Amino acid sequence: MTPPHALTVDAGTRDLRAADHLLHALADELPLPGDVFGCTHLVRGDHPHAAVSLARPAGPLPRTVRERLTARGYDVTPGLPDAAGRAVLYPGAASLAGTLTVAELIARSAIDAVTVLGTPERPAPHTRLVTRDHVRPQWRDGRLVLAAVPAAGGALVPFEVPDPTPCCADH
Known part of the structure; x- marks a missing residue:
């Protein structure tokens, strides 16, 4: 999937379990539409960790999503970190x-x-x-x-x- 509307959220989570918990917490706290995909992505390099992405193929994410994530101190960037995300949140x-x-x-x-x-x-x-x-x-x-x-x-x-x-x- 290469959705036109996606954000990468880098909270510096150490592992996939922590990234799963972050995605579930975001789903509980943010106004995410039901067709959003929340995925984990392994980030390699000097400081390996897991980032998460929120993507909505059908339309933009609500404007307040990015604002609220940034206000929490997360590093939020447009797009996906890679095309091989592991889906945690997805329709159904x-x-x-x-x-x-x-x-x-x-x-x-x-x-x-x-x-x-x-x-x-x-x-x-x-x-x-x-x-x-x-x-x-x-x-x-x-x-x-x-x-x-x-x-x-x-x-x-x-x-x-x-x-x-x-x-x-x-x-």
């Missing part, structure tokens, strides 16, 4: 709880496709997907795609787990 995201078929997931949300890691074929529309109430698709070539992995009983689960164990947690 709230309806993706529990177990759904792949066809239901696509029909209920802005997700365009589901891929299964390690296989070249797309899953059948009737394949069950256990969402774990944590569905984070990514933009790939202008399409919102959810990466999934096989699970018990022929079902799928999103590749990204809701509560990952931090690297080196057992050290």
Whole structure:
């Protein structure tokens, strides 16, 4: 997706979990229309961190959004930091709880496709997907795609787990 109306918000968040929380807080506090996409982006360089973006393909974001973000001290710039954002807020995201078929997931949300890691074929529309109430698709070539992995009983689960164990947690 290359939306004509997008803002990057850099709050210096350290990781994706903090960026997810920031996006949810912004959705609760700002007048965001229902067709807004809120994504996380990894920023590399001397100080690696996660930035977030807010984009609305159908029209501009409300003027007050940028003003309120800037007033909070966030670094706000026009456009997206990259084309491969990881979507946290997107149309239909709230309806993706529990177990759904792949066809239901696509029909209920802005997700365009589901891929299964390690296989070249797309899953059948009737394949069950256990969402774990944590569905984070990514933009790939202008399409919102959810990466999934096989699970018990022929079902799928999103590749990204809701509560990952931090690297080196057992050290």
